[in-house]
Amino acid sequence: MEESDAAEGVAVQLIDGEGEFAAEGAERFMAAAGVAGCGLSYAVVSIMGPQSSGKSTLLNQLFGTNFREMDAFRGRSQTTKGIWIARCVGVEPCTVVLDLEGTDGRERGEDDTAFEKQSSLFALAISDIVLINMWCHDIGREQAANKPLLKTVFQVMMRLFSPRKTTLLFVIRDKTRTPLEHLEPVLREDIQKIWNSVAKPEAHKDTPINEFFNVQVTALSSFEEKEDQFREQVQQLRQRFSNSIAPGGLAGDRRGVVPASGFLFSSQQIWKVIRENKDLDLPAHKVMVATVRCDEIANEKFGCITSDTEWLDVESAVQSGPVPGFGKKLGNIVDVHLQEYDKEAVYFDEAVRKGKRQHLESRILNLVQPAFQKMLTHLRVKALEKFKTGLNSSLESGKGFAVSARDNTECSLKEFEQGCADAIIKQANWDCSKMLEKVRRDIEDHALSIRESKLSEMTRHAKDKLRKALAEPVESLFDAADQTTWQSIRNIYKRETDAILPEFLNNLCQFEMEYAPAEEMVSKLKDYARSVVESKAKEESSKVLIHMKERFTTVFSHDKDSIPRVWTGKEDVRAIAKEARSAALKLLSVMAAIRWDDEPDRIESILTSTLLEGSVVSKIASAASADPLASTTWEEIAPKHTMITPSQCKSLWKQFKAETEFTITQAVSTQQAHRRGNSKLPPPWAIVAIAILGFNEIMVLIRNPIYLFLLFVGYLMVKALAMQLDVSREFQNGVVPGIISVSVKLLPAIQNLVNKVAAEQQAEHQQQHPHPHPHTQAPGPPQPQMQPPPLLLSPRSPMSELRRLHMPRSPRSPRKVASPAPSSSSSSSAVSSPRHVGEDQKPRPGAVGAPENEATVADSIV
Numbered sequence: 001m002e003e004s005d006a007a008e009g010v011a012v013q014l015i016d017g018e019g020e021f022a023a024e025g026a027e028r029f030m031a032a033a034g035v036a037g038c039g040l041s042y043a044v045v046s047i048m049g050p051q052s053s054g055k056s057t058l059l060n061q062l063f064g065t066n067f068r069e070m071d072a073f074r075g076r077s078q079t080t081k082g083i084w085i086a087r088c089v090g091v092e093p094c095t096v097v098l099d100l101e102g103t104d105g106r107e108r109g110e111d112d113t114a115f116e117k118q119s120s121l122f123a124l125a126i127s128d129i130v131l132i133n134m135w136c137h138d139i140g141r142e143q144a145a146n147k148p149l150l151k152t153v154f155q156v157m158m159r160l161f162s163p164r165k166t167t168l169l170f171v172i173r174d175k176t177r178t179p180l181e182h183l184e185p186v187l188r189e190d191i192q193k194i195w196n197s198v199a200k201p202e203a204h205k206d207t208p209i210n211e212f213f214n215v216q217v218t219a220l221s222s223f224e225e226k227e228d229q230f231r232e233q234v235q236q237l238r239q240r241f242s243n244s245i246a247p248g249g250l251a252g253d254r255r256g257v258v259p260a261s262g263f264l265f266s267s268q269q270i271w272k273v274i275r276e277n278k279d280l281d282l283p284a285h286k287v288m289v290a291t292v293r294c295d296e297i298a299n300e301k302f303g304c305i306t307s308d309t310e311w312l313d314v315e316s317a318v319q320s321g322p323v324p325g326f327g328k329k330l331g332n333i334v335d336v337h338l339q340e341y342d343k344e345a346v347y348f349d350e351a352v353r354k355g356k357r358q359h360l361e362s363r364i365l366n367l368v369q370p371a372f373q374k375m376l377t378h379l380r381v382k383a384l385e386k387f388k389t390g391l392n393s394s395l396e397s398g399k400g401f402a403v404s405a406r407d408n409t410e411c412s413l414k415e416f417e418q419g420c421a422d423a424i425i426k427q428a429n430w431d432c433s434k435m436l437e438k439v440r441r442d443i444e445d446h447a448l449s450i451r452e453s454k455l456s457e458m459t460r461h462a463k464d465k466l467r468k469a470l471a472e473p474v475e476s477l478f479d480a481a482d483q484t485t486w487q488s489i490r491n492i493y494k495r496e497t498d499a500i501l502p503e504f505l506n507n508l509c510q511f512e513m514e515y516a517p518a519e520e521m522v523s524k525l526k527d528y529a530r531s532v533v534e535s536k537a538k539e540e541s542s543k544v545l546i547h548m549k550e551r552f553t554t555v556f557s558h559d560k561d562s563i564p565r566v567w568t569g570k571e572d573v574r575a576i577a578k579e580a581r582s583a584a585l586k587l588l589s590v591m592a593a594i595r596w597d598d599e600p601d602r603i604e605s606i607l608t609s610t611l612l613e614g615s616v617v618s619k620i621a622s623a624a625s626a627d628p629l630a631s632t633t634w635e636e637i638a639p640k641h642t643m644i645t646p647s648q649c650k651s652l653w654k655q656f657k658a659e660t661e662f663t664i665t666q667a668v669s670t671q672q673a674h675r676r677g678n679s680k681l682p683p684p685w686a687i688v689a690i691a692i693l694g695f696n697e698i699m700v701l702i703r704n705p706i707y708l709f710l711l712f713v714g715y716l717m718v719k720a721l722a723m724q725l726d727v728s729r730e731f732q733n734g735v736v737p738g739i740i741s742v743s744v745k746l747l748p749a750i751q752n753l754v755n756k757v758a759a760e761q762q763a764e765h766q767q768q769h770p771h772p773h774p775h776t777q778a779p780g781p782p783q784p785q786m787q788p789p790p791l792l793l794s795p796r797s798p799m800s801e802l803r804r805l806h807m808p809r810s811p812r813s814p815r816k817v818a819s820p821a822p823s824s825s826s827s828s829s830a831v832s833s834p835r836h837v838g839e840d841q842k843p844r845p846g847a848v849g850a851p852e853n854e855a856t857v858a859d860s861i862v
């Protein structure tokens with residue numbers, strides 16, 4: 001206020017004597033005088049008139065300004081150059097007054113009237129009130145100094161397209177005794193004449209002067225001669241400038257006012273146009289001024305918001321997380337700056353102002369929009385997190401998946417929408433629907449992924465159950481394969497799928513699936529169950545030869561009570577071998593194809609008729625003609641269900657036969673050995689020959705009792721040795737192995753026998769001589785029990801036999817038995833050897849490891 005007060009009344013040059021606009025000084029004046037903030041509440045007064053006509057004196061007296069006045073004692077000369085400006089002191093509303101260079105001056109000469117015209121036009125264009133200073137004695141005079149001035153004023157008036165209704169206040173100086181009432185009509189007549197004489201455009205040819213001007217007249221006494229009166233009249237005149245812009249005031253009719261903040265710019269632009277001698281279109285100028293000023297205001301307000309600390313705080317806060325009440329905070333900030341704009345731009349052209357406001361608003365919204373987007377991103381993340389947490393806890397609480405997903409989706413989207421509503425600012429019509437869609441998609445994707453993982457977990461679990469329920473039973477069924485195997489497999493398949501799949505289907509209900517996909521999943525599980533069975537079947541069928549040989553060995557080496565056979569010679573090896581082969585063939589027929597239906601097939605009959613029945617010759621003959629096995633498919637079986645093709649069956653059978661032939665041969669050999677071992681007496685011819693040829697020796701023995709006794713003792717010893725060595729059994733496997741075995745065990749047996757006899761004699765001696773003897777009392781070291789070396793002879797156990805059959809035959813020892821595994825060998829040796837059958841009745845610690853030696857011995861025998 002102090003600066004403003006100090007500036008009041010101080011005159012500043014607006015346009016210099018050269019016609020240059022003094023923008024800098026003018027800006028300082030505007031700032032100091034505080035005009036810019038007056039809006040429309042200000043008036044512009046200018047004064048024009050002849051040079052040295054006391055204009056500056058009048059303004060200074062009237063408005064308290066300090067325009068330069070001519071020193072009365074130095075003579076009349078031009079003091080005011082160009083146009084000066086000052087703010088009136090103590091006049092409300094704010095009134096700015098311009099002191100124009102005097103017209104008709106001698107300094108510029110007759111030709112230099114251009115500046116007069118330009119300054120007059122300028123004053124008319126920007127002023128609400130124009131004081132026309134004139135000497136009283138010029139009124140009614142033809143050659144009066146004010147006539148060219150008025151002409152100039154009216155002429156330039158025509159160049160303003162839509163002139164403001166300016167008040168022309170004629171100030172008659174040095175009034176005489178002639179009262180104003182008489183002077184005024186004369187003056188008005190003069191004015192009218194001049195108005196009439198001015199060339200006007202066609203449109204304004206008949207327009208009366210009062211359309212353009214509000215003509216007022218006042219008269220003042222001479223300042224020099226009647227100063228007191230002058231001052232008094234000036235004070236009265238000053239009253240008329242108070243509230244001059246109010247209706248009925250001196251400038252009450254004014255039009256097209258430029259807001260005070262645009263006054264300086266407007267003046268500068270008008271002066272520029274005038275200087276360029278262009279037509280001055282005031283309405284267009286007004287729009288131009290409004291455009292420029294509104295732009296300036298908008299830019300200033302935009303600058304304010306970019307540096308607004310409140311906005312900067314919100315912007316930085318939203319980078320790290322959601323800001324509560326974001327929309328309200330931001331809306332208020334935007335509102336404050338827009339209101340500032342409105343306040344400053346309110347007096348400018350409405351269309352321009354609104355346009356610029358919209359532009360400012362959109363700039364501000366563009367500035368804050370990224371923060372809003374960031375806020376939405378936070379809300380999006382928050383919504384998704386809420387959904388994830390909610391879904392997890394819902395599922396953990398045991399709610400169904402579909403219900404949980406639906407409830408939590410609804411809840412999360414609702415929260416997001418609320419967040420959006422909170423984040424939107426009232427000035428913006430931001431659309432959250434795209435972000436909402438993204439959130440919905442996020443949630444759907446997450447729900448889908450959880451659903452997929454849950455479904456696959458359920459499926460995996462069901463598959464595990466199916467696999468566990470099917471694989472092992474199917475494997476064990478194939479181990480004991482027979483005609484009922486596939487029926488049993490089908491039963492197991494049905495039973496397990498009937499038990500597991502309904503439970504799976506029941507679990508699917510929580511997903512609220514359509515019928516078709518649920519059915520498809522169940523159907524896939526059924527297929528999986530089938531595939532488990534099929535793959536297990538194929539796995540077993542790939543080992544069919546082992547199974548066949550196992551089956552063969554089981555049947556061939558065991559009787560109907562599953563007791564290992566002892567080939568005594570009474571058995572019908574041929575029939576047993578046929579039975580065993582038939583069992584193996586049946587197994588082959590079971591494993592040849594997968595049978596998911598109950599349809600009978602001819603696989604077994606074809607295999608039996610082709611491979612088992614008929615003589616070798618007939619088989620060769622049939623092979624040459626129509627071989628039913630010369631094919632890769634079975635008649636009733638689909639190719640995908642064929643596990644072993646007919647031709648594969650044929651070659652498998654060939655291999656099987658070759659590999660089991662030895663077992664049969666060995667059985668036959670064992671029988672023969674047994675028979676030989678059982679024939680104790682020599683042939684009759686030998687007995688007769690012995691009786692004839694040994695008659696003399698027999699008689700000698702009979703006649704000599706000692707010989708007879710020795711013979712008897714020898715017989716007893718041989719009998720004892722034979723019993724101990726179990727000679728008959730040793731010879732079951734043939735003569736040579738029997739001799740070797742007996743000879744190996746003979747010496748230890750004799751030694752054992754002698755020891756026993758010696759021990760008995762010693763015992764008898766002690767009974768006869770009961771006195772103790774130090775040597776006999778002390779127990780001697782135990783005599784080592786010489787066990788006869790164990791012998792491994794056929795028949796072998798099924799497992800050992802099987803292993804042997806699968807071991808590649810060494811060319812050097814074609815009949816060598818493969819070293820058995822400890823667990824199976826113990827059982828095999830225990831059941832196969834007749835000796836071990838006897839020994840099995842006694843407990844045999846370490847029997848698992850013993851067969852190692854037995855096998856070695858057996859290998860040497862075999």
Ligand SMILES: Nc1nc2c(ncn2[C@@H]2O[C@H](COP(=O)(O)OP(=O)(O)OP(=O)(O)O)[C@@H](O)[C@H]2O)c(=O)[nH]1
Nearest residue numbers: 051052053054055056057070072078079080102223
């Ligand atoms: N006769 C007479 N002289 C006056 C009156 N008022 C001022 N003067 C004198 O006129 C002379 C010029 O005064 P200014 O106020 O400087 O006149 P001006 O019109 O501003 O002059 P320029 O700005 O140079 O055109 C001064 O010597 C004043 O004393 C008046 O009312 N009557």
